[in-house]
Amino acid sequence: MEDNKALTYYERFDSLLKGNMEPGEQQLLEAELNENPDLQNEFDLFKMSVEVTTRSSIREEVKMANHRFLNQDQPYHKIKxxxxxxxxxxxxxxxxxxxxxxxxxxxxxVNSSDIYSQLYTEYNLPITRSSDVEYAHLDSLYISGRYADVMAYFQQLDNKTSRDYFLTGVSFLKEAEYDQAVKTFNELKKENKRNGTQDFEQESDYYLALAYLNNRNIDEALVLFKAIKNNPSHIYRCNVSSEDMLDLKMLKLKN
Amino acid sequence: MKVERGFSDEEIISSIQNNREISKVLDFMYRNYFEMLKTIILSNNGNEEDAQDIMQEVFVAFIDLVRKEKYRKEASVRSFLYTLTRNMWFSEARKRSSALKRDTYFEDQKDDLEKDVTDYLEYSEGLKFVSNLFESLGEVCKKILTLFYFKDLPMREILEHVDYENEQVLRNKKYKCQRELIKRIEASPALYQNLKSALEHGR
Known part of the structure; x- marks a missing residue:
């Protein structure tokens, strides 16, 4: 293809891929692509070049972040x-x-409220911009921060999923209903055991431990936090530091 | 003293999708998730070097998946990264292991992912080295293509980052850079096939 013509096609391909094309023009280009295998092949190669560019750019960003992270961390790795x-x-x-x-x-x-504040981490559901994603009603209530409504809606559900149990447990925690939070997380664990599943199991360990902590059940909280800290593949392991464990042990001694 | 939560999950996703503060998001993810994810590799026969390599692949895959809207509602970012790391590390470990072990052990260790994510990981495997091809283009071409496709900047803004007299000259240069990249893709049959498969399977 001659350069000027190819350049025009490239700009049309860009408009198509970036979603900037008028509907009529888009139909026209799509029809051309259907009828002309050479042009379709040119378009495929064009898309490949875009893919190579974005993947390489992402890789470069990650490489730089890795470099920053290692350099920043170096002093902590030095053994004197x-x-x-x-x-x-x-x-x-x-x-x-x-x-x-x-x-x-x-x-x-040392007191349980301070340790709770140290250990508490918000649980956020990811929100995507994709229009084809429909949130379950309970998820929407949770995302909107309507925790009391989550709790009420949960009671009405006939078929409760592990996700429903978990989000409701966190909502109870948010609303300072610690007994109910403990009960809900334990129900989720029972469901998992019964079904041989692990849905939200590790997330529940952490938030159940937080609920115990506020429920004055320090022994149970300590057992759970210790299990999380000692499990190298636990997703909340990094949230529990040695200092937190020391505080929890002190709290146990005081109670 | 706790994990610094500079970005909520929602903010991470929105920053990546809108190309805002990607480097800050990555710094945050390294700070908050690297150690946790590293333990998966270290406790499954990997070493520090493996952890560094796999984590880079995990973060690249995560950003790409978010950009392509393949990451939806499956648990939190933390859990998703955890599952990605396990899957990517056990795939790598499987490749390194003896044929005897290969069929069962490492496959059993993998966690379930949505089909489009597993497809993505499968077809991405052959695209690890695309950067070498891109690197060979030269600084100016890399800059123009990156700003246009990754940063999603319009030509008039790209003009502020490069030394060209007007938009038309810049447009011609972008065309030439892209043409050169396409030639290099065509000259590498294995990469061409991998890219083709990735595109055919919705990337």
Whole structure:
């Protein structure tokens, strides 16, 4: 194809792919593509070039983010060697004394509300812009933040899915109805057990543990958070730090 | 002290779909999900290097899937990334394992994904190296095509990023760059076939 003509076609292909084309013009181009295999082949190659461009651009963005992340993290990965000289021992003793003081203060101040605030993470449903996605009614209520309505609607449902149980459990948590949250998450776990499924199982571990924490059931909360922290493939593992575990253990001792 | 939630799931999706703050979204995802996802690889016979490689593939796939609206309502971003990582790592591990193990163990480890996502992963496998082809185009061509197709900028805005006197000259240059890229695709039969399959299966 001669260059000027090809350039015009390329610009028409761009308009078609970007959705900027008038309906009449689009029909015309589509008809041309149907009738002319060479043009169709040219269009396929054109789409391939767009695909190569976008994939390469995404890869470049990810590569740069990876680089930023590694460089930012480097200092934390460095292991320093410490020689046990007298001077070093003195510093260690000073640090130990500081740590003891810190632990005493921390023990006296630890409480379930603060730990809950530290550990609480919003559970957001993804919202897409695609027009062909229809949300279930309960999902829509949850997305709109109408948690009381989620709870009421859940009671009316005949066939409850794991997703319904989970979102309702989180809604109870949001509305500070911790007993009900515990009950709902446990029902979801029972359903999973009965059906041999794992739907929202790990999400429920985390939010059930939060519900126990607010329900003054520290023992159960501690068991669950410990299981999450010790499970390398648990999706909420990174949310539970060693400091959180220490706070939870202190809280258990205080209660 | 907690995980910094700079972006909600909704904001992540909307930023990617609208090409806004992609680098910030990626920084956020690395900060918040990398360690969690890395443990999947490390606890399944992978090493640090494997984790770095697979995580890059996971984030590339995630962004591409969101752009193509193949990521819909299936759980949270965190859970979706978790499932993608398991699937991509077990596919990789399967390729490396002995033929004896291949048929059962690693396939059993994979989590269920929607069909269009598994199709995407299958057809993306052969497209890992498209960047090499793109890289060979040269800086100016890469810049023009990236700004036009990835950043979705109009020609008049691209003109501010490159040294061309007017839009028409820029349009001609973009055409030549794209023509060159197409020639290189045609000259690589394996890549051509992979791209064709990817396009035929709705990418």
């Amino acid at each position: 060697t410490v020689s046990l000289t007298t001077w070093g021992m003195r510093i260690a003793a000073g640090l130990l004394a500081l740590m003891v003081c810190y632990s005493v203060v921390r023990f006296s101040m």
